[in-house]
Amino acid sequence: MTRAHPDNQLLKAFAEGSLDSVVAALISAHVSSCQNCSDSLRVQEASLADVLLEDDTPENDLAPCLGKQDFDAFLNQITLSESKPEPIESRGTAPVVIRVQGQSIEVPAVLSIFAELAGRWQSVVGHLWQKAVSGHGSPYQIDFIYMEAGGTIPRHTHRGREYTLVLQGCFSDELGDYGVGDLVVRNGFDEHTPYSDEGCLCLAVIDAPLHFTAGLARLLNPFSRLFFKSEAT
């Protein structure tokens, strides 16, 4: 198993809080199952906290933040407030599952919204199935992809970025083999032919149409924009 992880740049953006909610959710799901990335994330957070401290605004110069009166008022507001324990907003404890070919596959809690917004399974070609996620309002096309054993996605490259998170089973491409929890990130320079020997359920996110580079699939390319359903406003 090769393993696939978000690179340092992506982890840093995640640590900073500057990723959009779709990519952030994918990274969060990966980090929950990857000790190395979880540790790297802690290191990133510590380093960003140090950067915060490097801000050398004079410590006693409160003018940009709070005047003296505001400072005292604010201090009292916090210290005199009745600190009630924060209500825990739970989304419900029942795990969300994706059902495919007689299996019920549990989806990580952070991704449950995508499962809830997903439509029905639709056959793409041969051993490949797609369950479109709609109503998310992001500038991406988001799908659950199921490759049956022996299934493949025709050779393609990407006009933008492609994120694939493995939820169950495993798939491979020219660069490696990926199992549950792996997050495979590909961009415009990568050309690949994903396939699965044993079957694989993934969540796939693309920000631009795929460009097919071999076989009959190439005939689809002029129409690829029609097949690409982003929800950018």
Next chain:
Amino acid sequence: MFASTAICMTDTTLESSNDDSPIETTAERVRLCVVRIAAEKKKSALAELMELMANRILHFAIKHVGDESLAREIVQDTLMAVWTKAASFDQDKAKATTWIFTIARNLCYDQGRKKLSRPQLVSAEDVYQDVYYQDSSGSQTSDSELDKEKILLLIEELSVEQRQVVNLVCIQDYSHADTANILQLPLGTVKSRLRLALAKLALIMKDKGFGYD
């Protein structure tokens, strides 16, 4: 009992930082503020924390949400969260400054999205796990828990000053140095009060026949 007595008497968390860089000094001051808030909800500790961190958090928040009044709210919410949650923060898991950064970061993540009307498919709470808090299950052995309960009963018989140091060092597990800071006493005073308190406790236990020799 003697095992935990021995631990009380040695300062196992010697925080002598040889690194005098301004960042390390500020980080240490922030840590002590958080410790004092956690132990005693000291208003002066919160005031000092505000002086140290408010502007820094503000600049970070402005960079991320782009709106100064929203950024100020984030500063206030961050400091409020520190005030209410300091007692559950686990010092062993991260620096206090890192913890505070993550609180501000989570608020920016949620508020920034709202402000820009970006889709809020997942909240900061879903995306970022709370890893810097103490486990509520606790990692204490049942032996040391029993010892602590016994100590709680026994310290009723000590003077107020002795009770204070035993409580902070032996029950709440603060280092001697942090205890000195919390009580605003010289380190030597803390150590000698602790020594006398424990000697008195030993006598009490012998009298009460707890079975310790």
